[in-house]
Amino acid sequence: MKRRNVVAAMAFGASAPLSWAQPAAYPSKPIRLVIGFTPGGAADYVARSMSESLSKAMGQPVVVENRPGNGSSIAADIVAKSPADGYTLLIASPSSISVNPALIPKLPYMPSDLLPVTKITTSPLVLAVNPNTGFRTVGELIAAAKKDPGKLNCATAGNGSAPHLGAALFTMLTGTQMTLVPYRGGGPAIQSVMAGDTQLTFGTSPSVLPHAGSGRLRAIAVSTRERSPLVPDLPGMKEAGLPEYNIEFWYGMFLPASTPPAIVKKVYEATVAAMQQPSVKAALAREGTEVSISTSPDHFRSFLVDDGKFWVDLVKNANVKVE
Incomplete structure (x- = not known):
């Protein structure tokens, strides 16, 4: 009888570590x-x-x-x-x-x-400018870019970012030249426009709209072809005169x-x-x-x-x- 108890205890002891080694249910940590x-x-x-x-x-x-x-x-x-x-x-x-x-x-x-x-x-991108530029429409921006090729500095959230490609598509479709200035994210890019270091950006909505509401930026269009219900007060690119432009x-x-x-x-x-x-x-x-x-x-x-x-x-x- 004692031998059976010892064998049972040994068997339990051998199996216990296997039970403890089972992975915890996911997730079990931050x-x-x-x-x-x-x-x-x-x-x-x-x-x-x-x-x-x-x-x-x-x-x-x-x-x-x-x-x-x-x-x-x-x-x-x-x-x-x-x-x-x-x-x-x-x-x-x-x-x-x-x-x-x-x-x-x-x-x-x-x-x-x-x-x-x-x-x-x-979400759409938002085309925004420093208010001191005086630009209120996409047409005015295009005219200025054509008058002085390369003079306007456009802030982007980094090479390959959506704001970078939004600006690249804009220059391609309008036949304009702008200097694209990459930053390490949308926040620094927006700050550069507000400071006047750059004049415009194709920013993401959360980056642009709070500052447009406070007057530190001027939003002039969204990047979708039609007006976006997310930003109903801004014209889409078709209404702004660029019907081929569309980025979401x-x-x-x-x-x-x-x-x-x-x-x-x-x-x-x-x-x-x-x-x-x-x-x-x-x-x-x-x-x-x-x-x-x-x-x-x-x-x-x-x-x-x-x-x-x-x-x-x-x-x-x-x-x-x-x-």
Whole structure:
């Protein structure tokens, strides 16, 4: 009888470490949400608007981490090389997914190193100028750019960013020349226009609209062909005299490529729950940004294929180069 008890105890002791070694349910610790731009820009605003709701949906703190540089490629590379355990997320734009791979031959990561989870927002860019320029319409801006080629300085959020490509498309369609000045994010770019160091920018809505409302910037058009219901007081490019011009901008959620399906599903569901919160929708709408959720990770992946063609074609047709 005693021998059986000893054997049973030994068997239990041998199996116990296996039980202890089982991985904890995901998530069991804080999560990093990495963005490739400085504080004060659109990506930062989107991330911080939804991070609290995402924390509640995940059941763990979500910490926003700004890692600007190289057109948001530094942040994308960090996440691509992070463990595929669901604890490092990326909010990315077309810059790091489509544009930079077309512009930079030796990127440290491939777009395939990142796994699409869902689109989260969409918005137009806003063409804004320093009020001291006196420009009130797109026509006046074009006339000034043609009169003094290269004299106007246009701030961008970095090489390959949507503001960079928005300006490149503008110069291509209007036959004008402007000096494009890259900054490390939308926040510094906007600050340069307000300071008068540069004269204009194609900024993201959250970067531009608060300062336009205070009079420190003058918004003169949106980048979509028609007026946007997100910014109804501004003309679209067709109304402004450039019917061929049309750019819409998005942000999406990504994970390292080999993340297990169960974790991808959890992140997708938590992101959808966070973005559908009325407080998140209201905060983003105030800054001209609309919540836009993919029906599934596969749907987002399909969207990226077609969307990528648009941005790559724009890079080629506008002869965009990395200086």
